[in-house]
Amino acid sequence: MSKADTPKVLTGNLLRNGATVYYTGSGWSAHVAEAQVAATAAEAEELRKIGAAAYAANLVIDVNVVDVQPTAEHRPTHIREVIRATGPTVRPDLNKSMSPG
Amino acid sequence: MYIYDDFDHTIAKQRVAEFRDQVNRRIKGELTEEQFRPLRLMNGLYLQLHAYMLRIAVPYGTLSAAQMRKLAHIARVYDRGYGHFTTRQNIQYNWIKLEQVPDLMAELATVQLHGNQTSGNCVRNVTADHFSGVIDGEIEDPRIVSEAIRQWSTFHPEFSWLPRKFKIAVTGAEKDRAAVQWHDIGLHIVRDDAGEVGYAVYVGGGMGRIPVLATKVRGFLPKRELLSYLEAILRVYNRYGRRDNIHKARIKILVRDLGPEEFIRQVEEEWEASRHSGVNLPPEEEIRIARYFEPPAYEKIAVPVAAFEDAKKANRAFAQWISTNVHPHKTPGYAIVTISLKPIGGIPGDASAEQMEAVASLAERFSLAEIRVSHIQNLVLPHVRQADLFAVWQELGKIGFANANAGLVTDIIACPGLDYCSLANARSIPVAQRISERFADLDRQHKIGALQIKISGCINACGHHHAGHIGILGVDKAGQEFYQLTLGGAGDETASTGQLIGPGFSSDGIVDAVEKVIDAYLDLRQPNETFISAYRRVGPAPFKEKLYGVSR
Amino acid sequence: MASPVNQVGSNRVLDRNGPITDGWERLADDETVKPGAAVLVSFQRLKNEHNALFAEAAAVGVEVGGDVNLDELEPFLPRLGLIVVRFAFMRDGRPFSVGRLLRERFHYTRDLRAVGDFIPDQILFLLRCGFNSFEAGPDFSVDALKHGVAAYTVWYQRGVERNVTIAERRLGKENLGQESA
Numbered sequence: 001m002s003k004a005d006t007p008k009v010l011t012g013n014l015l016r017n018g019a020t021v022y023y024t025g026s027g028w029s030a031h032v033a034e035a036q037v038a039a040t041a042a043e044a045e046e047l048r049k050i051g052a053a054a055y056a057a058n059l060v061i062d063v064n065v066v067d068v069q070p071t072a073e074h075r076p077t078h079i080r081e082v083i084r085a086t087g088p089t090v091r092p093d094l095n096k097s098m099s100p101g
Numbered sequence: 102m103y104i105y106d107d108f109d110h111t112i113a114k115q116r117v118a119e120f121r122d123q124v125n126r127r128i129k130g131e132l133t134e135e136q137f138r139p140l141r142l143m144n145g146l147y148l149q150l151h152a153y154m155l156r157i158a159v160p161y162g163t164l165s166a167a168q169m170r171k172l173a174h175i176a177r178v179y180d181r182g183y184g185h186f187t188t189r190q191n192i193q194y195n196w197i198k199l200e201q202v203p204d205l206m207a208e209l210a211t212v213q214l215h216g217n218q219t220s221g222n223c224v225r226n227v228t229a230d231h232f233s234g235v236i237d238g239e240i241e242d243p244r245i246v247s248e249a250i251r252q253w254s255t256f257h258p259e260f261s262w263l264p265r266k267f268k269i270a271v272t273g274a275e276k277d278r279a280a281v282q283w284h285d286i287g288l289h290i291v292r293d294d295a296g297e298v299g300y301a302v303y304v305g306g307g308m309g310r311i312p313v314l315a316t317k318v319r320g321f322l323p324k325r326e327l328l329s330y331l332e333a334i335l336r337v338y339n340r341y342g343r344r345d346n347i348h349k350a351r352i353k354i355l356v357r358d359l360g361p362e363e364f365i366r367q368v369e370e371e372w373e374a375s376r377h378s379g380v381n382l383p384p385e386e387e388i389r390i391a392r393y394f395e396p397p398a399y400e401k402i403a404v405p406v407a408a409f410e411d412a413k414k415a416n417r418a419f420a421q422w423i424s425t426n427v428h429p430h431k432t433p434g435y436a437i438v439t440i441s442l443k444p445i446g447g448i449p450g451d452a453s454a455e456q457m458e459a460v461a462s463l464a465e466r467f468s469l470a471e472i473r474v475s476h477i478q479n480l481v482l483p484h485v486r487q488a489d490l491f492a493v494w495q496e497l498g499k500i501g502f503a504n505a506n507a508g509l510v511t512d513i514i515a516c517p518g519l520d521y522c523s524l525a526n527a528r529s530i531p532v533a534q535r536i537s538e539r540f541a542d543l544d545r546q547h548k549i550g551a552l553q554i555k556i557s558g559c560i561n562a563c564g565h566h567h568a569g570h571i572g573i574l575g576v577d578k579a580g581q582e583f584y585q586l587t588l589g590g591a592g593d594e595t596a597s598t599g600q601l602i603g604p605g606f607s608s609d610g611i612v613d614a615v616e617k618v619i620d621a622y623l624d625l626r627q628p629n630e631t632f633i634s635a636y637r638r639v640g641p642a643p644f645k646e647k648l649y650g651v652s653r
Numbered sequence: 654m655a656s657p658v659n660q661v662g663s664n665r666v667l668d669r670n671g672p673i674t675d676g677w678e679r680l681a682d683d684e685t686v687k688p689g690a691a692v693l694v695s696f697q698r699l700k701n702e703h704n705a706l707f708a709e710a711a712a713v714g715v716e717v718g719g720d721v722n723l724d725e726l727e728p729f730l731p732r733l734g735l736i737v738v739r740f741a742f743m744r745d746g747r748p749f750s751v752g753r754l755l756r757e758r759f760h761y762t763r764d765l766r767a768v769g770d771f772i773p774d775q776i777l778f779l780l781r782c783g784f785n786s787f788e789a790g791p792d793f794s795v796d797a798l799k800h801g802v803a804a805y806t807v808w809y810q811r812g813v814e815r816n817v818t819i820a821e822r823r824l825g826k827e828n829l830g831q832e833s834a
């Protein structure tokens with residue numbers, strides 16, 4: 001369950017190719033570490049609006065605002081989102097890192 | 102195998118063109134996601150955690166070597182080099198791009214493959230016994246009627262927007278390898294007293310949140326009348342099945358709410374009114390389809406085959422593999438080979454493009470270019486000469502598929518779970534891997550004997566945990582992966598629903614719990630008694646005691 | 654959202670070829686009938702006021718849901734000029750069965766119309782279940798409709814329309830039914 005005081009990021013999957021992406025403040029990145037973090041409820045609401053607009057513009061689907069830890073990497077708090085951010089745990093060869101480079 | 106004629110090809114091509122148009126309209130924004138979603142699902146396309154997932158049907162579990170090569174090609178060109186064989190005779194690809202799907206579909210259509218109705222609230226791809234046509238004692242090859250059902254259910258004008266998904270399975274032998282009682286409609290091919298072939302019809306089976314074994318609605322339905330009877334069932338369901346609650350929308354709930362007698366009365370009444378409206382297959386058409394499933398030209402082989410018998414005696418590992426992975430074929434001198442996709446510590450049901458191609462080559466060399474896909478997430482070479490078994494076994498060893506564990510404790514069914522699936526509560530595959538590693542010792546596996554472990558990552562039960570001798574269900578407990586254990590389920594002709602044995606286990610604890618259950622069984626079993634027989638004899642008490650101690 | 658081309662806009666009644674002019678007037682249950690009008694009423698009103706309706710209106714149509722009790726509707730069928738079946742939501746599959754039953758079992762022959770949030774891709778299936786006209790939402794695309802009704806040219810099953818199945822064609826029985834264009 002999402003808690004109001006937990007930092008949050010906006011995520012979704014690109015309509016055209018299905019890739020899991022995070023909203024960076026100006027665009028979308030494959031890496032959760034590059035996501036723009038909402039620290040307050042008002043900022044989270046702002047992210048939700050951006051997500052709804054991107055959905056309506058047929059850019060992303062399955063749009064969600066999810067909890068992350070207050071670290072540089074923005075590691076998601078829930079295991080589901082950790083797996084979304086990195087890839088299937090049973091195929092480490094196919095995983096991506098949370099940060100670019 | 103069934104070969105498409107011009108009509109079948111026309112439909113397949115028109116489907117690809119239709120979906121290409123729909124994808125274009127979606128990308129241009131002419132279709133909203135809400136509108137597009139059911140359309141893509143009916144083409145087998147889901148959105149999962151990491152990407153789109155595409156589910157391709159293997160109609161009634163039969164694949165040609167050429168089709169397998171195409172599946173390998175798809176894995177390599179459109180995905181990340183592998184695919185996952187599922188519990189419903191499908192293959193899934195995990196890294197699909199929406200924009201590429203129309204081209205992918207067009208490639209598949211050239212070899213009679215498609216994703217039609219592998220998802221969505223429609224009649225799903227019909228499944229059948231993976232030993233169809235090669236097993237002794239079969240009344241009729243169930244693939245004949247399965248192909249007729251495939252055609253009838255494809256883009257059905259009336260039944261493409263049902264309350265919920267609708268699964269049909271067919272079995273033609275006494276032993277039920279298709280789990281017919283776990284399906285929305287299960288057909289068991291039988292003979293009546295006069296020797297006429299027909300069907301015992303089961304309706305309303307299903308897993309999910311509320312596991313229900315099907316009700317037998319007819320002991321004997323004449324073969325010729327099948328399609329009109331299916332239409333009657335579907336029409337009652339389409340009109341009166343619930344559409345207000347997704348968890349109560351399967352036909353099993355309609356059967357339960359009406360009561361089996363009233364449900365049967367409504368179906369029979371509908372059937373009486375519509376059975377002569379020309380829905381049934383013309384007899385000539387049935388004969389035409391049946392011709393494609395006539396037995397291939399087998400060689401006349403004198404048995405016993407000395408080379409085979411000698412190899413068994415000379416090589417214990419080979420003999421062990423024969424004992425679990427090779428079934429008697431109805432033709433003397435031949436055998437049915439189960440290729441286990443369950444290497445120790447591997448991902449159940451996964452195969453790389455290279456492995457798929459190797460299996461295709463083996464099928465070409467040794468199995469009349471035919472392969473089967475089983476709901477246990479294994480592959481089958483249905484027509485292997487006994488004299489070739491040793492070579493097949495050796496070749497399988499080269500690709501890691503010579504595991505002598507078919508039907509044993511490490512032949513685990515596992516759904517994709519939280520590693521891939523957006524609906525999952527917990528991971529399934531790592532649990533399967535750890536159980537597999539725990540029981541890696543083949544002698545120990547053979548000592549334990551026949552045992553089915555089935556794992557689902559959520560209550561949707563794609564891993565058939567309700568039907569597992571040992572069933573494992575992943576749940577989310579305060580953000581942690583947690584696993585419930587059920588015992589006593591079965592999917593065969595003695596179908597039963599597994600019962601929850603007690604409080605669940607952490608991810609670390611679940612493997613120990615499984616081992617304790619198996620130890621308890623080994624302690625109490627009688628000579629030659631399988632796990633499921635023992636469980637049915639003694640009930641849950643000794644297992645509970647072992648798991649939770651006497652005080653409970 | 655990108656704007657779909659060629660939307661129906663306010664002219665929302667179509668047949669398989671596109672928008673048509675439609676003379677039916679939808680009446681709320683408390684609206685009076687203008688004498689000589691072709692009126693479309695709810696099933697409840699039809700049941701309550703059928704004598705007056707059939708006497709005053711030039712033609713009477715009824716709107717029903719997918720859950721309609723067809724036995725209750727049956728006595729009125731010979732005098733109805735239009736039956737409208739409402740999709741409760743896009744994935745509502747009941748109208749398909751209702752259409753087929755009205756045509757095949759109750760032998761209703763006049764205008765049969767679907768209304769609701771269906772999409773162009775469903776029209777061909779509705780035609781096959783006996784519907785001949787459609788009242789669509791404002792952003793329904795006429796181009797997609799034209800595309801959609803031409804998506805398939807052969808069928809495995811019997812339907813109300815295009816009654817020759819592939820199995821029959823295979824037997825060379827193309828002339829068993831009447832295929833419409």
Ligand code: SF4
Pocket residue numbers: 516517518519522523524525526529557558559560561562563564
């Ligand atoms: S059982 Fe649940 S987790 Fe597993 S594949 Fe099905 S929906 Fe996904």
